Amino acid sequence: MTHSTDLIAGDIEQYLERHANKSMLRFITCGSVDDGKSTLIGRLLYESKLVFEDQLTALEADSRKVGTQGEGLDFALLVDGLAAEREQGITIDVAYRYFSTEQRKFVVADTPGHEQYTRNMVTGASTADLAVILVDARKGVLTQTRRHSYLVSLLGIRHVVLAVNKLDLADYEQEVFERIVGEYAGFAKEIGLTDVVAIPMSAYVGDNLTERSANTPWYEGPTLMGHLETVEIDDDLLARPFRMPVQWVNRPDLDFRGFSGQIVSGVVRPGDRVRALPGGRESSVARIVTRDGDLTEAIAGQSVTVTLADEIDVSRGDVLAVADALPGVADQFEAHLVWMGEDEMLPERPYLCRIGTMTVQARITKPKHRINVNTLEKAAANTLALNEIGVCNISFDRPVPYDAYTANRDTGGFVLIDRLTNSTVGAGMITHALRRSDNVHWQVVDVDEGARTELMGHSPQILWLTGLSGSGKSTIANEVERRLHALGAHTYLLDGDNVRHGLNQDLGFTDADRVENIRRVTEVARLMADAGLIVIASFISPFRAEREAARELIGTEHFCEVHVDTPVAVAEERDPKGLYRKARRGELPNFTGIDSPYEPPLSPEVRIDTTSDSPEQAAGRIVDLLRARGVIA
Structure with missing residues (x-):
């Protein structure tokens, strides 16, 4: 199967026990396009006798059909599984392979070299202990070599193998090897990579992979497999403070309540004092429960259920931490961010954030700077x-609860998720909490919403009118306020044009500015509703994500979305302000409905068809809805 020993035939149980107790090394291969990453892994599997006979037969057939090595075996096909990868001879997705030798078990991630797939490389590197960075001996250190090296450093990987590959195509020249090593060493020092082992090799021929090659007599270092088997990973997870993000509250019956999760650092024993964060309640560990019985000790990497001596409130997403070495607790951070979304990052847009086992809502403020991976220079940026x-x-x-990423990957790393598509759009690494998050607190007040409602004689409400320019939002909003005023209701009309004369006069009409425009308006509307008013907000508000964020912030019971639905052709025909004509002439870039998208509501409380409903009829329907909701009598 993997490797044969006398133990397999003589004492299979002892062999399995020895195999189970081998150390595990997770590593990635990365570098620029066509540097030979997939070929390297395929050759390693082949040289280590880890390829089954049927796989070898299939490899021979595939090599003849889609291989890139003429009559020879194309070892990359052992790893590249996607049809597009085989057709183009490139790696697109991350390919994971498991194998073992007499000394160690391995999980290797073959990551793509194209810049457009950098996000896939980040995925593969997030759990790796070592990185094999390949460089084509004919091309030297390239932009993507630097990019991947910087990401390796950023993601906390400290052990690097610089594999100078395809040396057979450079006549095994020592000078070529040393020139590349020297160039890379300078860059590695700048980004903090200090443990770099350089190996000259040819992945296709097999030079210096599992045995020292006669083609490089001037090289006296280890083979690649020899280094992978013996490198000492400075895994200090056990020495770090105990952390266990709670994944599940385990309650099989009335007499048992435990908290299940994977220990990400440290050691825990019955009797240890722990604290549940962010709540802050403290207790001691009563039992460490597993399927095979209770443990006297559990360590990083184990998944267990912990019971506590006291009945304290612990939920999914909380972190159990040792009481005398606690993580921080904050809601604002500085972080490194790798943007992985097809659409650019929009400051202040709400995203979902997964940190540990907790999911929260997150907003990114304007980036402090963008990093040029070639020069490491920092450049001003409005987005990523x-x-x-x-x-x-x-x-x-x-x-x-959090730790700095450099102290703990699991409690210091996070991913950002698009709220509408559920796709991962960013990977972040916390550097530190912002001090202002500790200095700003909610002030408790005595006059609450109930007192204001009683004084006003009606409940607060936000009527959010959305639609294209020229749809009739302002006309309908004005008619609604006139009717509510006649009924004695306390109202305020927030109009899109009016707020841009003051509150939002510094904003333009880019996607980022539109997001910020609606964020500010949402906060103002929330404050007005908190004061007891019926707020009528009339804004194009083209993006669904911002409208949904407004609903969540304000609360569904106080929020009513009104879609003033008008076809673009009808709105353009009306064009009361002449904006569509300017947009068609190219004088108004980013105009909604022309060269900027409008995302209509999926399920608004009220939909107004302005091709059939008059402003008076529309206002009547909205006021009737407020009566039906009990907002007004």
């Missing part, structure tokens, strides 16, 4: 595009 790396401030909607 696909595969760009920057430093940003990020704000969560609630406090979360």
